[in-house]
Amino acid sequence: MSQRVLTTESGAPVADNQNSATAGVGGPLLLQDQHLLEKLARFNRERIPERVVHARGSGAYGHFEVTDDVTDFTHADFLGAVGKRTEVFLRFSTVADSLGGADAVRDPRGFAVKFYTEEGNYDLVGNNTPVFFIKDPIKFPDFIHSQKRDPFTGRQEPDNVWDFWAHSPEATHQVTWLMGDRGIPASYRHMNGYGSHTYQWTNSRGESFFVKYHFKTNQGVRSLSSEQAAEIAGKDPGSHQTDLLQAIERGVHPSWTLHVQLMPAAEAADYRFNPFDLTKVWPHQDYPLKRVGRLVLDRNPDNVFAEVEQAAFSPNNFVPGIGPSPDKMLQGRLFAYADAHRYRLGVNHTLLAVNAPRATTARNYGRDGLMASNPQGRYSKNYEPNSYDGPVETGRPLAAPLAVNGHTGTHEAPPHTKDDDFFQAGELFRLMSAEEKSRLVANIAGGLSQVSRDDVIEKNLAHFHAADPEYGRRVEEAVRALRED
Ligand code: HEM
Numbered sequence: 001m002s003q004r005v006l007t008t009e010s011g012a013p014v015a016d017n018q019n020s021a022t023a024g025v026g027g028p029l030l031l032q033d034q035h036l037l038e039k040l041a042r043f044n045r046e047r048i049p050e051r052v053v054h055a056r057g058s059g060a061y062g063h064f065e066v067t068d069d070v071t072d073f074t075h076a077d078f079l080g081a082v083g084k085r086t087e088v089f090l091r092f093s094t095v096a097d098s099l100g101g102a103d104a105v106r107d108p109r110g111f112a113v114k115f116y117t118e119e120g121n122y123d124l125v126g127n128n129t130p131v132f133f134i135k136d137p138i139k140f141p142d143f144i145h146s147q148k149r150d151p152f153t154g155r156q157e158p159d160n161v162w163d164f165w166a167h168s169p170e171a172t173h174q175v176t177w178l179m180g181d182r183g184i185p186a187s188y189r190h191m192n193g194y195g196s197h198t199y200q201w202t203n204s205r206g207e208s209f210f211v212k213y214h215f216k217t218n219q220g221v222r223s224l225s226s227e228q229a230a231e232i233a234g235k236d237p238g239s240h241q242t243d244l245l246q247a248i249e250r251g252v253h254p255s256w257t258l259h260v261q262l263m264p265a266a267e268a269a270d271y272r273f274n275p276f277d278l279t280k281v282w283p284h285q286d287y288p289l290k291r292v293g294r295l296v297l298d299r300n301p302d303n304v305f306a307e308v309e310q311a312a313f314s315p316n317n318f319v320p321g322i323g324p325s326p327d328k329m330l331q332g333r334l335f336a337y338a339d340a341h342r343y344r345l346g347v348n349h350t351l352l353a354v355n356a357p358r359a360t361t362a363r364n365y366g367r368d369g370l371m372a373s374n375p376q377g378r379y380s381k382n383y384e385p386n387s388y389d390g391p392v393e394t395g396r397p398l399a400a401p402l403a404v405n406g407h408t409g410t411h412e413a414p415p416h417t418k419d420d421d422f423f424q425a426g427e428l429f430r431l432m433s434a435e436e437k438s439r440l441v442a443n444i445a446g447g448l449s450q451v452s453r454d455d456v457i458e459k460n461l462a463h464f465h466a467a468d469p470e471y472g473r474r475v476e477e478a479v480r481a482l483r484e485d
Contacts, residue, residue, distance in 0.1 A: 008035055009042075048309070049344050050099045053144055054110045057093030058188060058241040059308040060248055062297035064088050064115060064258070070292055073209050073262055074201035076321030078117035079292065087116040087358055090297060091311050092188040092240065095127075096147045096156065102233035103240035104224060106183045106443070108174075111193030111215065112313040113295070116358035123317040124213060125337065128185060129178070130194040131424075132278045133171040135413070137332020143168070158450040166459035170279045172425040172467055179443040180428070181436050184229045186222035187243040189254040193217075197315075198276050198325040201262070202400040208265035210275060210325055212282060214289060215256035226443060245300055253298040259289035265402070272418045276327035280424050307354045312341040323399025328413070346370045363391040426468035437474070445478035 001007075006014040014035050021033040029036070051057075066084045078086045093110035094103060109128040114121055134143055146164035150157045165171045177183070185191035195213030202208050224232065232239050247254060261282050268275050275282065301307035314337035315330060324330050341349045347369040349355055350362065367374070367382045376382070381390050413419075432440060444464070451457050457479060465472025 009038055051093075051344065052340065053148075054093035054095055054112075055099045056097060056101050056103070057091050057110060057308060058244050059089060059091040059301055059304075059311060060244060060297040061087065061089050061299040061301065062253070062295065064113075064293055064295045066293040067257075068291045068293065070260070070290070071203070073203055073211070073260075074321040075204040076117075076122075076201070076319055077119045078115055078122070078319070079321070088295060088297075089114045089116070089307075089311065089354060090295070091308060091313065092244070094240075096144075098149075102237035104184060104229040104232040106178065106226065106229070108178065109185055109188065109191055111191075112311075113193070113215075114311070114313060114317075114355075115319075117319050118359040119319040120360060120362075121317050121355075121357050122319045122322065123313040123315060124195050125313045125315045125333070126193050126195045126213065126215075128182070128191040128193055129174060130196055130212075130214070130281045131174050131177065132196060132329065133165075133174045134168060134329070135170055135277050135279050136328050137336070139168070140329075140332065140336075158447050159452055159456070162448055162451045162460055163453075163456050165463075166456045169421040169463050169466070172422055172463045173279050173428065175444075175463075176425045176428050176440065176467065176471075179447075180432065180440045181223045182221065183443070184224040184226070185240075186224050188240045189217065189219045189244060189247060190222035191217060192221065193256060197278055197327045197330040198263075199330075200265070200323045200325050200399050200402070202321055202323065202398075206400050208400040208402070210263040210265060210268055212261045212287075214259045214261070215295060216259060218255045218257060218294075225439070226446070244297075248297060248300050253296050255294055255296040257294055258292045260292055261287040261289060263287055265400075269414075271416060273416045274413045274419060276325050276330075277413060277419075278327060278329045279421065301354075306352070310345055310349070310352050311354045312337070312345055312349050312352075314338045314341065318398050320396065320398050326402065326404075348372050348374075365390070420466075422463065422466040425463075426471065429468045429471045437471075441471075441474045441478050444475050445482055448475070449479045449482035 001013060006017055008014060017035070020036045021030045022028065023030055064086045066079055066082050069082055070079050078084060091110065091112045094101065094105060094107045095110065096107050097105065111128055112123065112125045114123050134140065143164055146160040147156065149155055150160055165175055182191070193215035198210045198212055200208055201211045236242055261284070263271070263275060263282070273280055316334040316338065324334060348371045351373055356362065365382050365384050367376065379388065381388050384390055384392070429437065429440070448457055448460055461472060461476050461479065464475045
């Protein structure tokens, strides 16, 4: 049969793709019209559940190349030699809105990297912000509910957004970040990426370091004002997608330089604040940036649904030499993602081309399930231990063991000398230029003044006062002025 012949899904030639089969001319349709039934039924099933957060995104392939020696800190093979290259897939995203939202909005951006290493896929699922709103995963569903659409009004509600923050003083740092100039990146190419959490690296001598990742954009950081963003979002809701797609198609390949901050594990307990608190950054004076390598994106996916919508990143996909820290938020995420993937994509999502290892093969005894297409069969056993030379464990843990102590219970984090939720928000405010401060104050006041309850407004104002007296005073004045209008 010629390659140009249209076929049904079972490969039989289609006689007519313009007219459904009818009982007589002008008569009702025939149930035997397999091509029509198949087309309509498949169409009904084209959508899958969107990601519960980060629904809207764009992705691209590229590579990561090591430029600096970090073998004193980790024995991860893909970081093991200067010049070593690893294929990557990166998905950028907005967070709060659903798939039909717009790109140019005030919202954090996702920055999820899959490194296809020879020791398995390593997923670093970060954001464009070095910190986050909360520090315990038990608050995550409530936080997201408050930021997404209200179940009654179907809109994002300032009342809900600010009510949650009123009860979450630890959010003040990230709120300051989000309402500042970097809150609306001009495009995905013009923003940094951060692992945000603290992770653990282990070197070949078994020594442990805590590590934070920073991907600095080589395109320069560029942002939009609220007014520019509103105009762009109206004209092209997919503005970030358009920008990334067209740049790569033109051969303009965006790149980021990866730096890390490294803390010897023994220093964590006595650091002045909890180094595993996701609402805080580590000052660079304490732990300077160390360059590691360069990430370049140079290939657009051929099929957005297959490769971007079905991409599955999980913070618990580690490789030898890299592991989690005790950061509670990270620990919660180690469960949440693969669970979401099993619901959103099914148990065999790891067999999809974008998610499967590329520089090695997955060899294990997981079998079957919906849409299984793994080739193991015939003489390969589906149990272990076995006597048939099947794959076996290495006995080598991915990362060095971490000490724990105390009793089980719902504890707050261990106390450090400077744990308060506000000082880094104040430091960020004081770093800003006069113009940036004015825009920050105007952005916060624009949102907070729309809140209907005075007690919610007052609680939020108290947080800005606690961060910095000038910050608090200016936000308060701006909110009161807008409320009186
Ligand atoms: C997506 C949960 C915090 C970055 C998701 C998804 C879930 C989730 C369920 C959808 C996954 C999917 O369907 O593929 C959580 C929970 C968190 C948390 C429970 C806190 C306890 C964070 C933090 C960051 C982050 C702190 C960044 C540092 C992302 C990114 C995506 C995502 C980038 C999109 C991944 C992609 O492009 O497919 N999150 N999240 N999340 N999350 Fe989180």
